[in-house]
Amino acid sequence: MKRLIFYVKLYPYFVSRSVQARMTYKADFNLGVLASMLMQALGFVFIWAVFREVPEMNGWTFDQMMFVYGMSAICLGLNEFLFAGTWAVGGYVQEGSLDRLLLRPVSTMFSVMAADVTLHGIGSAIFGLVICVVSLVNLQLELTLVTLLFWIVAMVCGTLVYFAINMICATLAFWITDTGSAMMLLQNVSEFSKYPTAIYQRFLQIILSFVIPFAFTSYYPSVFVLGMSHNPIYWLGTILAAVVLVLLSVLFWRYALSKYQSAGG
């Protein structure tokens, strides 16, 4: 427990240093945030255009869909911002610079997670939050304290789900040389989490719930927050998915590390 507090305290410090390092390239930062907000907005314009023709999709209205879209953008953005270090794992393994992390008196997975930030993730997260709030206002939903708390927990869980799936994919770098394309593929699959899983075919629903469970970042928690179902699968599933996936990613990382041979020299 003491150790956990140590890490929780250390993390913001790492993030702030990484932000400082990234800020040295100011133009890069401003452009990145702007570009990511534009990208999110563009995707959003797309569903808005579709809904001008069809007012409802498998029981989902435009405003409800907005919330799912927003949740996905928040979690995706937070993951991109806070845990960008996962993208560098392949490089660490190939160049043998994992050695550097192994020298430190902290968990290597912590070092990997905290190694970098992607500032434009902030842009996505802010855009997502705005969309969610607009959706709630349009729906004239008054959130109870429990739903509000759950919503915050769901943002954390959703971010962790994205992180854990990314981390598991990145860990494959111990066996395959180029994980970049696999991670890009995952990022494309994560696009599906922007819309309610209920509108997809059964096959895709199963994939998004059990194989690459991106649905737990947006669809499942949204159903509960919007009060569309009181089935515990929606709130419990969200939390369980995060816990199980993070645990899996930790175990997989440890297994990979035990097989690690640092580069020669």
Place this chain on the structure above:
Amino acid sequence: MIKVQNLSKDYVVKLKEKGLKGMAKSLIHTEKKIVHAVQNVNFSIGEGELVGYIGPNGAGKSTTIKMLCGILQPTGGSVSVCGITPSKNRIQNALNVGAVFGQKTQLWWDLPVRETFELLKRMYSIPDAVYQKNMKDFTEYLELTGFVDQPVRQLSLGQRMRCEIAASLLHSPKVLYLDEPTIGLDINVKIKMREFIKRINAERGVTIILTTHDLQDIEELAKRIIVINHGTVGFDGSMKELAARYAGGQHTVSFTLDDEVETIMLPEGMQGHYSLKKDGYHVTITHDAALPASDIITAVVTQYHISDIDIKGPQIEDVVLEVYQQ
């Protein structure tokens, strides 16, 4: 302090065949080869010792150091550093040791050096008093003022290496591993680094293992030397003993003569201490340690007209070679 017993490390290397066919084959089955990087290494190092760990490239130096750090798991044998097994208790071990790898940076590339120090302070939970004292000492000894607030990417190699060694010692470790700390440095920085290493060894009693290809480093710093080649220890003893062993025929003096002469005559008393090779205007005299190079030069210069002299002492590779030939 450090105890290494029957330590071995094997690497599994995948052999890939050339060409498209080989690539397709490797998808199904890859030939594997086992490389014995370190075999049955034994040594024990006491508190406050400064030991030179030398050997040619690929001899197993870095692999040993990495096992001492807990970075690599040994295939066989045991390691104990301050009573801790590094591979089992990596984090505990990391708090006791510091390391500098000359070829790889430990500093954050885009951040000012000071920020790296601050991060390390938090990571190692270094008490304020210890941190302040170390920062003050290292800034003074290594003359860091002037560039600690610059981003690492803007530093020269010499400045960076001075910061690396300071960073490795911030948490006052009991043991320090220096893996080629002077590689690529100019002579001024090398001298500064050597003085600093000597100083922290003497003043703070830090146990140090130093690997290097620079014989000067070893001669000035290490009282004890361990030579490793092909993964096995070939020599473990004092600098004097090693010097006695390589006192053989490794020193050479070369001359370029102005005029071609039939033979070169050296004084009677030098007989048996040198061998001579003549190739046109070039004369190479290989001699042992009992015959000083200065005597040879005096003898030659007084008899012949020369245009160039070149003196070569023993190189570390020759020393190692010698150790393994005996």
